[in-house]
Amino acid sequence: MDDQQSSRRSRSGRPDPADRRQLVDHPVSLARIARLFAPHRATLAIVIALIVLSSAVGLAQPFLVRHVIDDALPQQDVRLLVLLVLGMLGVAVATAAIGVVQTWLSTAVGQRVMHRLRSDLFAHLQRQSLGFFTRTRGGDVQSRLVNDIGSMQGVVTSTATSIAANVTVVIGTAIAMVALSWRLALLSLVVLPPAVLLTRQVARMRHTITAQRQRRLADLHVQIEEGLSVSGVLLTKTLGVGSALSARFEDTSADLVDLEIRSRLAGRWRMATMNIIFAAIPAAIYLAAGFPATAGGMTIGTLVAFIALQGTLFRPLMGLLNVGVDITSCMALFSRIFEYADLPVDLPEPVDPVPLPRLGGQVTFEHVGFGYDPDRPVLTDIDLTVPAGSSLALVGTTGSGKSTMAGLVARLHDPTQGRVLVDGVDVRDVAATDLASRVGMVTQETYLMHTSIRQNLLHARPDATQQEIEDACRQAQVHDLIAGLPDGYDTIVGSRGHRFSGGEKQRLAIARTLLRDPAVLVLDEATSALDNETERAIQASLDALARGRTTITIAHRLSTVRNADRIAVLDHGRVVETGTHEELLLRGGHYATLVRGSLAEAA
Known part of the structure; x- marks a missing residue:
């Protein structure tokens, strides 16, 4: 230049x-x-x-x-x-x-x-x-x-x-x-x-x-x-x-x-x-x-x-x-x-931020609509409540709006209609740092910085002790892998984490999020890059961690969401069914069709 x-x-x-x-x-x-x-x-x-x-x-x-x-x-x-x-x-x-x-x-x-x-x-x-x-x-x-x-x-x-x-x-x-x-x-x-x-x-x-x-x-x-x-x-x-x-x-x-x-x-x-x-x-x-x-x-x-x-x-x-x-x-x-x-800020900080309650974790969607293009809505009239400490699974075909809906909770976007509430407070009225401390998110695209494993984890919580770091990594089933490396937690992950496999990077991302101990955990295809055995091990850890924590999970593999307290089925940006795994199967609707398709692929 x-x-x-x-x-x-x-x-x-x-x-x-x-x-x-x-x-x-x-x-x-x-x-x-x-x-x-x-x-x-x-x-x-x-x-x-x-x-x-x-x-x-x-x-x-x-x-x-x-x-x-x-x-x-x-x-x-x-x-x-x-x-x-x-x-x-x-x-x-x-x-x-x-x-x-x-x-x-x-x-x-x-x-x-x-x-x-x-x-x-x-x-x-x-x-x-x-x-x-x-x-x-x-x-x-x-x-x-x-x-x-x-x-x-x-x-x-x-x-x-x-x-x-x-x-x-x-x-x-x-x-x-x-x-x-x-x-x-x-x-x-x-x-x-x-x-x-x-x-x-x-x-x-x-x-x-x-x-x-x-x-x-x-x-x-x-x-x-x-x-x-x-x-x-x-x-x-x-x-x-x-x-x-x-x-x-x-x-x-x-x-x-x-x-x-x-x-x-x-x-x-x-x-x-x-x-x-x-x-x-x-x-x-x-x-x-x-x-x-x-x-x-x-x-x-x-x-x-x-x-x-x-x-x-x-x-x-x-x-x-x-x-x-x-x-x-x-x-x-x-x-x-x-x-x-001079670019306008799409997600402005509130002038008078409202503090979130210390305890809780209830997430509410009140007639939420969203669209990147006003003429092509991605979500339409979403009306759901996820009680504190419960789990919600979002399922649907590709492009149905699952990831967009999950992103609204972390305020990656603002709804064009309706409100998204955490413990009764509109997320638009919450300071970004306060919301980030309450809502943790692991996406399907894992990003690691070109620095050590420890620094990547401390990025989420700079004051974490070594013991807390190791505990989070054990819960994410990645501590043994790190301990086996010559430099341990001081190992440089490489450009965008290319030194590790996709599954290993996702486990590090999960550990990074768990280190913050969020009240609301959003998992957007968090185990998509894991093999079946590793996925089962991490899922067991996530199920244990979900107790007392509000969890919103998105997954194509329906086996990972069947134990959710509630499942919401999205189709073309609308919630067309809600219920438990067994209830939705008995209805024989969209969810049952997705399950049959999933079983056919597995066969």
Whole structure:
């Protein structure tokens, strides 16, 4: 991302089309950006003052050189020569010291603003619903948090400071050049425009090639990520497409060879053009100084000083010509950040949260309806009560709404109609941390962080003791496995837990949830990845743990739910039957059909 930003801002003569589109789709005001830096107004004022001071001090150098050549050396005035040389050294030391202080202050401001933006955006995204993350690529979220906010540092340390420095240098240098020789200053004004235009033309050519190289390089990175990640390698080996991926990678790499050569040559052409310009302009000035009409009695010292000043004018002038590009790029960067910061929170925290009773665990669905799309409801008029300490099993065909219904209890979504209550309190009125401490959920998709087993378990309850961790793992039938590992509970689980089998990961997830000892336990296909023997062992533990705990279980294997106190059968988002296993079989309805299908599959 940094390379791309640099490419946009320094190699192109015009704003990047992607930046223009971003600002059209999500405009951002300068006032809003200014508010981010408002707490640092005093520091920024000092930075600007230091930039102006540094530029002004630096302009003294050519004048000191002129006096050395015109006065001190011809007159053999050693005292004056020493003073002038000390002055030149003092200018160098002063500008270097000012530059260090200026960089320190500007970087500190940028880092503090970046920290505040990054922390606020992370917290804001944490409050988004699951729907946001299912429709948004994970790489996009990471790019906004890391790359975009990281590149924002350049707004202070690069863009803003360089604009201020360039303006100061150009104005100061122009005044100094006129003061030394207005005739040569006019000549420079005539020569500089075509030189600048030629350089920009070469820069645009290189930008086009660089943009193509960046796109192919991005393709290469995607192929590496997809082909060499754990999941990618597994998919490649199971599909037997390794040779095809290798050929595709080789083609992309070959394209990069050509683009890299062209990019280097374009860069070399740019450097050659600039070198010619840097040589041609002083040559023209030397030539003009040799003619009486333009020399005007100019001394050698004045000529040398003028050349030195003129040499400092080209780069800041080029920088000022790209101010529009810089500003557009920076505005687009803030636009991308604010786009996420302005996302409405689908699951807002209650303004006045209601505390849940210490004891209990009753779950109630009051005429609950829900739909990701208003025209396509997933749940319709769900009206159920799960008494504290009892168990409810949700069964139905795939897509009937079981997981969605269970997710409403943990407030992964909010119902579009009706209410979900825990101990008589609407879950929307409960603080997220309070609800999470009361409702524990184990889903069919187990996620383990790339850290030790102990840290994965402590993520659920940071203050848990080692004994409590081991007790939870014993209840989940996974302690013996961990104890048998060389590093025990300090074993690193690997990326997304790939070091362990699906069943082992689910047992760790169950242990992680049990460590919190929730009053309400939601098991969404929690034993789906287990073999029959392990499933029976864990189910026995879960049955024991369910005593005194409200348990809502979802399972395709009907053998795991037959002992539930109550079974609710869902069909197309509606509860069509409720009762015990025996009662529902005697009715011969939907549940009986599901059982017959399950027995047929088992046979």
